Amino acid sequence: MTRATPHLTYVESLRRALAEIMADDPRAVVLGEDILDPYGGAFKVTQGLSTRFPERVFATPIAEASIVGVSVGLALRGFHPIAEIMFGDFIALGADQLINHAAKYPAMYNGAVQVPLVVRTPMGGGRGYGPTHSQSLERLFFGIPHLKLIAASHLHDAGALLKLAAADPEPVLFVENKLLYPLALHLSADGAVRSFATTLDRFGYPVTTATNYPAAQIPDVTVIAYGGMSRLVLPLFDEFAGEEIRVLACFPSCISPLDPAPLAEAAAASGRVIVVEESQTAFGWGAEVAAQLYAALGAQLHAPVQRLGAAPTVIPAAKSLEDQVLVSTAVIRDAVFELLRST
Amino acid sequence: MEHPLAELFYAQMALIRRTEQTFFDLYAQGQIHGTVHTSIGQEATAVGVVNALDRTRDVIFSSHRAHGHFIAYCDDVEGLVAELLGRAGGVCGGVGGTQHLHTGNLYTNGVQGGIVPNAVGAALAEKLKQSGAIVVVFLGDGTMGQGVVYESLNLASLWALPLLFVLEDNQYAQSTHKQFEHAGNLADRPTPFQIDRTELTADDVLAVHDAARHAVATVRTTGRPYFLMLNTYRLAPHSKGDDMRSEEELAAYRARDPLQRLAATLPEAKRAAIDAAIEARLDAAVVQALAMPPQTLVSFRQQGGGWQR
Numbered sequence: 001m002t003r004a005t006p007h008l009t010y011v012e013s014l015r016r017a018l019a020e021i022m023a024d025d026p027r028a029v030v031l032g033e034d035i036l037d038p039y040g041g042a043f044k045v046t047q048g049l050s051t052r053f054p055e056r057v058f059a060t061p062i063a064e065a066s067i068v069g070v071s072v073g074l075a076l077r078g079f080h081p082i083a084e085i086m087f088g089d090f091i092a093l094g095a096d097q098l099i100n101h102a103a104k105y106p107a108m109y110n111g112a113v114q115v116p117l118v119v120r121t122p123m124g125g126g127r128g129y130g131p132t133h134s135q136s137l138e139r140l141f142f143g144i145p146h147l148k149l150i151a152a153s154h155l156h157d158a159g160a161l162l163k164l165a166a167a168d169p170e171p172v173l174f175v176e177n178k179l180l181y182p183l184a185l186h187l188s189a190d191g192a193v194r195s196f197a198t199t200l201d202r203f204g205y206p207v208t209t210a211t212n213y214p215a216a217q218i219p220d221v222t223v224i225a226y227g228g229m230s231r232l233v234l235p236l237f238d239e240f241a242g243e244e245i246r247v248l249a250c251f252p253s254c255i256s257p258l259d260p261a262p263l264a265e266a267a268a269a270s271g272r273v274i275v276v277e278e279s280q281t282a283f284g285w286g287a288e289v290a291a292q293l294y295a296a297l298g299a300q301l302h303a304p305v306q307r308l309g310a311a312p313t314v315i316p317a318a319k320s321l322e323d324q325v326l327v328s329t330a331v332i333r334d335a336v337f338e339l340l341r342s343t
Numbered sequence: 344m345e346h347p348l349a350e351l352f353y354a355q356m357a358l359i360r361r362t363e364q365t366f367f368d369l370y371a372q373g374q375i376h377g378t379v380h381t382s383i384g385q386e387a388t389a390v391g392v393v394n395a396l397d398r399t400r401d402v403i404f405s406s407h408r409a410h411g412h413f414i415a416y417c418d419d420v421e422g423l424v425a426e427l428l429g430r431a432g433g434v435c436g437g438v439g440g441t442q443h444l445h446t447g448n449l450y451t452n453g454v455q456g457g458i459v460p461n462a463v464g465a466a467l468a469e470k471l472k473q474s475g476a477i478v479v480v481f482l483g484d485g486t487m488g489q490g491v492v493y494e495s496l497n498l499a500s501l502w503a504l505p506l507l508f509v510l511e512d513n514q515y516a517q518s519t520h521k522q523f524e525h526a527g528n529l530a531d532r533p534t535p536f537q538i539d540r541t542e543l544t545a546d547d548v549l550a551v552h553d554a555a556r557h558a559v560a561t562v563r564t565t566g567r568p569y570f571l572m573l574n575t576y577r578l579a580p581h582s583k584g585d586d587m588r589s590e591e592e593l594a595a596y597r598a599r600d601p602l603q604r605l606a607a608t609l610p611e612a613k614r615a616a617i618d619a620a621i622e623a624r625l626d627a628a629v630v631q632a633l634a635m636p637p638q639t640l641v642s643f644r645q646q647g648g649g650w651q652r
Contacts, residue, residue: 073464
């Protein structure tokens with residue numbers, strides 16, 4: 001197992017885990033576009049891999065349906081493929097393979113086969129790449145039976161999470177985040193993070209809870225989010241400590257299917273919940289979380305669950321527009337103040 | 344002079360024919376829930392190709408019209424009948440039904456073309472394992488409209504994979520003739536990918552088998568893909584009640600029925616004995632399947648479709 005070193009970045013953690021998976025598992029195979037050295041992948045997660053494992057790292061044509069489809073065939077026949085889709089937006093081209101093939105075979109063949117496949121892909125905006133290179137299209141795959149969506153925030157040991165996904169007998173869409181790649185992982189009570197805990201959900205995936213107050217106290221507000229939203233939530237910890245607002249942040253990593261129990265526990269602690277997702281909120285992850293929390297907690301909630309996310313439009317390229325269309329630390333801050341003012 | 348394989352091939356083709364006709368009967372009786380896609384008239388392609396494979400290691404991918412490939416591969420008519428009748432004893436526990444079959448090294452799915460890159464991945468797997476196995480994927484003329492098929496032709500050639508593409512061109516995608524769907528000649532499709540091909544009319548199962556043996560041997564010895572185009576014809580509707588073809592056209596192809604053509608080469612007594620055995624076997628398979636309880640949700644959850652493990 002990788003022992004996460006304090007200053008390992010998100011991308012370094014993933015890169016190291018990929019190499020360890022390949023070294024430990026002779027059936028692991030990596031494929032994707034532009035992943036061979038010296039380029040090593042658009043976001044450098046696969047850098048060094050083709051040099052070390054030339055016979056099990058495959059550069060593919062620009063053919064996302066086949067990248068996923070070939071991986072499905074490899075998985076059916078005993079391999080453990082880890083595919084990279086260069087930008088998460090392109091997973092739309094692989095949707096038939098994920099939905100109608102990878103996620104179908106085990107159940108429709110009555111349990112006779114497994115498809116232990118990981119499709120890694122970076123989602124999210126903030127880099128000015130515009131409407132087709134900035135989305136968070138994991139939203140299209142929420143609730144697909146027998147497909148797991150695993151999202152790594154920088155409050156998770158991203159590499160360890162990738163190893164869990166690679167060991168999962170079910171197909172996994174592994175959601176990375178472009179803006180997290182250069183950030184150092186934050187895996188302990190350190191600085192504004194006064195308490196830090198990880199529990200496992202019922203699927204065996206970690207749920208991180210972090211607070212800006214000592215563990216014994218009661219939070220004023222609970223922020224539930226996943227993946228790249230950790231970059232926006234963590235800066236609030238310092239700021240709110242100054243305002244004496246106690247924030248509990250809860251980051252599950254298995255975002256679909258969703259184990260509501262750890263989220264309900266985090267929500268019940270304050271009774272005031274804000275769910276943050278990078279994609280548009282309508283029909284989104286926050287809606288599912290809210291429904292689960294209402295079912296679990298009912299009157300224990302002091303206020304309606306608030307959902308934050310992108311404006312209901314494309315992600316524009318211009319910085320002046322993109323900054324306002326996407327959810328931001330400022331938007332979350334305002335929502336916290338508003339929620340506390342009204343309850 | 345009777346060909347040494349004629350009796351075996353007749354028995355398989357007649358079994359496929361009578362099984363699929365039985366499915367139509369069961370559908371008409373309300374016993375089959377859903378749909379049935381038959382390959383009546385196309386049996387020579389399944390029997391000719393599958394018998395050219397090494398059943399102990401080769402891998403088969405097929406489509407919504409796979410009963411023939413399934414029976415030629417494993418002979419498990421009882422499991423197939425129970426599957427279409429939705430019984431727990433079906434080959435996929437009744438979950439998959441007619442279009443979603445798996446047994447041994449055979450896999451089918453109901454989305455046109457989607458399974459083709461899976462076959463590419465399986466061929467890559469066998470190559471990495473150095474198993475000596477080859478993979479065969481059955482396609483229809485309609486499937487040649489899917490972009491992912493061309494991605495797969497490209498990859499199979501680029502990566503030199505042991506993959507045999509078998510195009511069963513029955514001229515119709517459901518109700519639409521191929522002339523309304525495809526520019527150019529389907530037999531030319533593999534050429535720009537530098538994949539060699541053979542094209543033949545699949546009326547004579549023995550000729551199909553010879554061509555398939557050559558194709559399989561080529562894939563196995565070169566480790567490269569090959570494309571076998573078989574011109575065939577579906578004598579029954581796409582599923583049921585959706586046949587728009589003229590009686591004249593159907594009559595012309597009935598006169599070329601590959602099953603009857605093969606039957607004519609066998610002594611009458613031998614053919615009759617095979618037919619009688621098939622009738623008895625199918626009658627028993629239906630009785631046995633109908634006596635099984637329908638698949639239960641409890642069993643489905645435990646065995647195959649467990650809710651979110």
